[in-house]
Amino acid sequence: MTALAGTASARSQQDPLTIYAAASLTEVFRVLDPAQRYSFGASNALETQIRQGAPADIYASAAPLNTQNLFGAGLVEKPVTFTANRLALIVPKSNPAGIRSVYDLRSKPVKLVIAGPAVPVGGYTRTVLRKLGLSSVLSKVVSQESDVKAVTGKIALGQGDAGFVYITDARPVSDQVTVVRIPAWAQPRVRYEIAVVSRSSNKTAAQQWIRTLLAAEGQATLRNAGFLPLPKSKS
Amino acid sequence: MNRRRFLSAAASGGAVLVGSGTLAPAVAAATEDELAYANFGAATELLLQNFYGRVGEEKLFSGQLAKAFARGRFAAGEHAAALAALLTGAGQTAPLEEDFDFAWPEGTFANKRSAATAGSTIAEALLGTYLTAAATSPTDSFRVLHASLVASLGEQLSTLSLARSRPAIGNSFPAALDLEAANAAVESFLG
Numbered sequence: 001m002t003a004l005a006g007t008a009s010a011r012s013q014q015d016p017l018t019i020y021a022a023a024s025l026t027e028v029f030r031v032l033d034p035a036q037r038y039s040f041g042a043s044n045a046l047e048t049q050i051r052q053g054a055p056a057d058i059y060a061s062a063a064p065l066n067t068q069n070l071f072g073a074g075l076v077e078k079p080v081t082f083t084a085n086r087l088a089l090i091v092p093k094s095n096p097a098g099i100r101s102v103y104d105l106r107s108k109p110v111k112l113v114i115a116g117p118a119v120p121v122g123g124y125t126r127t128v129l130r131k132l133g134l135s136s137v138l139s140k141v142v143s144q145e146s147d148v149k150a151v152t153g154k155i156a157l158g159q160g161d162a163g164f165v166y167i168t169d170a171r172p173v174s175d176q177v178t179v180v181r182i183p184a185w186a187q188p189r190v191r192y193e194i195a196v197v198s199r200s201s202n203k204t205a206a207q208q209w210i211r212t213l214l215a216a217e218g219q220a221t222l223r224n225a226g227f228l229p230l231p232k233s234k235s
Numbered sequence: 236m237n238r239r240r241f242l243s244a245a246a247s248g249g250a251v252l253v254g255s256g257t258l259a260p261a262v263a264a265a266t267e268d269e270l271a272y273a274n275f276g277a278a279t280e281l282l283l284q285n286f287y288g289r290v291g292e293e294k295l296f297s298g299q300l301a302k303a304f305a306r307g308r309f310a311a312g313e314h315a316a317a318l319a320a321l322l323t324g325a326g327q328t329a330p331l332e333e334d335f336d337f338a339w340p341e342g343t344f345a346n347k348r349s350a351a352t353a354g355s356t357i358a359e360a361l362l363g364t365y366l367t368a369a370a371t372s373p374t375d376s377f378r379v380l381h382a383s384l385v386a387s388l389g390e391q392l393s394t395l396s397l398a399r400s401r402p403a404i405g406n407s408f409p410a411a412l413d414l415e416a417a418n419a420a421v422e423s424f425l426g
Contacts, residue, residue, distance in 0.1 A: 103415040131327070133271030133414065183418045184335055184425040185278030189328065 017202055017209055018055055020046040022062035022120065022192065023147040024085065024166045028225040029060075032218060033209070042119040042147040050075055050197060057200040058209060060192060062148075062166075063120035067193040076195035077203075082213055084228035085190040087121070087128055088167040089180040090155050097161035102182055105137040105162065112140045113151050113160035121148040124188040125164040131186040152177075166190065168226040192227075265325045269377050272368040275414055276361065276384070277318035278330045282424055283357050283391075284311035285337050290354070293344045296398065303394045310387055317380070336426035351398035353424070358395060360420040362388035363412030370411065 016037045021029055026040045039046070039054075043061040047070055050056055059076055061067045067079035091099045097110045105112065115122030122144065129135045145151045148165050155163040156176040170179045194213065196206040212218050223229060265273075287308030290296065296304060319329030343353045362385055369381035393403045412420075 101415065127328075130267060131271060131274045133268045135267055181422075183275075183422060185275050185330060185418070187334070189334065 015202070017057040017206055019058045019060065019209075020050065020054065020056040020197075021058075021060040022046070023149045024062055024121070024169055025060055025192070026149065027172055028168070028222055028227065031225070032213070032221050036209070040149075042115070044118045044120070045146070053199075056197045057202045057206040058194060059197055060194040061120070062190065062192055063123065064191055064193050066120070067195050071195065074198060076197050079193040079195035080210065080214065081191050081230065082194050082210075083192045083219070083222045083230065085166045085168055085192065085226075086187055086228065087124055087164055087182050087190065088170055089162055089182060090152065090165055090170050090173075090177040091162045091180060092155055092158045093176055093178055094158065095161075095178060096158075099162050099180055102132060102134070102180060102186075105140065106134055110137070110140045111142045111161045112137060113143045113145065113154045113163035114138075114141055115148060115151055115164075116144045116146065119145075119147055120190075121151070121164065121166060124190055127188040128164065128182055128186050131188075132183070171226055264374065265321070265377070266373060269368065269372050269374065270322060270325055270327060271414060272364055272372075272381075273318045273321050274327070274330070275364055275417060276368075277315050277322060278335065278425065279357060279361050279417075279421055280311045280315035280318065281330060281332050281335065282337055282421065283354070283361065284308055284315060285332065286339075286354050286357060287311060289339065289344055290350055293350070295344065295347050295350055300394065300398055304398075307391050307394070310391070314384060314387065321380075338424060338426045340423070348399050351395045355392060355395045355399065357421055357424065358388050358392045359409070360412065360417040362392060363410050364414060364417045366409065366411040367413060 016035055018037045018039070019029065020039045022043045023040045029038060039056070043063055043066040046059060047061070047066040050059055050070060051073070059067065059070065060082070062085070064079070064081070067076060070076040071079055089099070089102050091097070097108050099105065099108065099110065114125045117123060117126060126135070126138070129137060142160060143154060145154065148169050151163040152165050152169045152173055154160045156173040162180070167179065170177055194210055196203055196210065200206050219230065287304050290304050291301070291308065322329040339353070342349055344350050365381045365384040365388060369378050369385060372378050372381065389409070392405070396405055397403050
């Protein structure tokens with residue numbers, strides 16, 4: 001499904017938009033609109049690139065902090081929340097450490113893979129562990145990755161026993177990993193924000209792209225990919 | 236802890252009053268375990284509050300039981316607020332009802348017994364974790380708070396038991412639960 005294909009065809013005579021987006025949006029944005037030019041990565045790394053003048057038209061972050069930082073610096077227009085997500089623990093299908101519950105991380109010898117603390121999913125991971133009273137398992141971390149796809153890849157390849165990712169990142173590798181649920185009460189508020197980059201030369205098209213993303217079909221595609229509906233009230 | 240020590244802990248151990256007289260401890264030195272129990276408690280009290288709200292909407296009970304459940308809803312809200320204050324005081328984000336998509340299995344509110352059984356499951360999980368928190372917390376004021384919560388949940392469980400046509404007084408020694416066991420009991424409701 002190409003929910004934003006109409007947008008793409010309407011822009012067929014123009015250059016594609018350059019969209020800098022969180023790594024966790026890789027699959028769904030390509031499904032939404034394959035006609036645009038994407039740069040996916042850790043939201044903090046993309047924020048830095050935009051600060052340094054990267055030629056982006058749109059910036060979509062997995063954490064409000066990054067978009068708000070850029071908004072505060074006048075580098076993006078007012079961000080809007082467009083979707084939400086949840087964290088999950090993934091283990092290789094072979095599950096060599098025998099992880100059945102997130103609490104097993106405490107009692108079993110585990111090679112844990114997480115993202116670095118500045119990466120949104122890395123920050124969320126630490127929040128989850130703190131809420132669960134399991135921060136001590138950080139001593140079992142064998143690798144801190146630069147983005148969520150790197151965590152997912154390592155676990156899918158069996159290079160770690162368990163890793164924290166967004167639930168949406170587990171889907172594309174569902175034949176290689178098993179999802180271990182994280183309790184709802186320990187979930188962080190994962191909110192995605194998107195904004196037009198201030199120095200974009202395609203602001204009108206960028207604003208239209210965001211409007212389409214926020215509209216029913218864009219939201220339906222996000223939900224089909226496992227993202228959560230727009231938050232009910234506070235963003 | 237005798238009465239004098241209990242009151243002393245409440246008065247000088249950092250306990251404060253929030254809301255309409257709810258007891259909440261000062262949180263400057265809260266341990267991660269204490270905050271984990273608070274996180275579970277705050278979220279599950281919101282669930283219990285939602286449960287009582289649904290019971291009221293469905294008008295399953297009348298008379299004293301209906302009044303008791305309305306009061307239970309108020310108490311759950313107060314408990315959630317006290318635990319939320321504790322969490323925000325410790326620099327954490329307190330859960331809000333909108334963070335959850337509470338899931339009530341089909342038939343939960345079909346009759347008095349099924350509804351009261353679901354409520355009992357939630358209240359037992361809360362009471363069990365509050366018992367553990369009261370027993371393990373290194374902080375006097377946290378133990379006071381959790382002892383107070385245990386007392387309130389005991390009353391609610393008694394009322395829910397009556398609503399199930401069971402004796403008001405059940406286990407002589409209700410089970411203490413760790414977070415993993417308590418979570419397993421209510422996970423399907425929390426969504």
